Amino acid sequence: MPKQTVKEAIIAALKKVNKPLSSNDIYDTIMEHDFYRFRAERPPHIVLSELRRHCVGLDYPSASAKKHYQILKDGTYWIKDVPVPGESIEAAETQAAVKKSYEVSKDVIRNLKEMHQSHIEKFKLSILNQLKELEPDTFEHFSKKLLEVYGFKDMKVTQKSRDGGIDGFGKLKIGITHLNVAFQSKRWKNNVVRKKEIQSFRGDIQGKFEQGIFFTTASYSRDAKDISIQSGAVPIILIDGPMIVDIMIEKKFGVVVMESLPVYINAFEEALDREKDSNKNL
Structure with missing residues (x-):
């Protein structure tokens, strides 16, 4: 068995099959070809976690800033910045548009965070100045x-x-x-x-x-x-x-929180993964 990381094992599995795969299929391919030996109780979850933490377009709090994979419209995964095997020109253009939209969204979110931080700093200074006038x-x-x-x-x-x-x-x-x-x-x-x-x-x-x-x-x-x-x-x-x-x-003394804006992250595959685990325990 070659010594490699989970990331390298995932990429090796995708290259071996040479087509996008689901998280479970990637895990099965890793095990079939002995790309990695897991020492965890739920190794399929390790693969899923690695995929989602480093996947373009999935930016939840614990996600990594480094992206190695992309998720396609059908929920399968492929290697970031590598043309999808067998993909039509139209599909490639659609995927490129999705990536561009994602980059624009990242810029918008970053700007919103900067504006929010600036607002907090100005707000705190305003309250402090009011206190000093008492x-x-x-x-x-x-x-x-x-x-x-x-x-x-x-x-x-x-x-x-x-x-x-x-x-x-x-x-x-x-x-x-x-x-x-x-x-x-x-x-x-x-x-x-x-x-x-x-x-x-x-x-x-x-x-x-x-x-x-x-x-x-x-x-x-x-x-x-x-x-x-x-x-x-x-x-x-x-x-x-x-x-x-x-x-x-x-x-919240002398301070009112006007509104909380939720940010939704696609976790559909995790929900299915948990359901499968639940059924196994029955």
């Missing part, structure tokens, strides 16, 4: 609500005259107990939260709370990040502007 006390209440939608309970915003460096507090259920948590919110446009702000917040909550959460619409300096988690000290979770926006999107 009044400081409004941002504190916003932080409280964000923690509530994330699962925190009994959240309260402290009064300005007696907050002691703590803007709010509440509880987070961990297993059968509750973690006492305090938060601080800094609605800053351009300032960077530095080490001293984190140290001050930690000093305010040490011995009273088991965890601190620091919100800012700006960013954190490296030294602030370095001391946020320290052995023997209350851990401080740092959440910056982009992270706030990501949480809003994840929890």
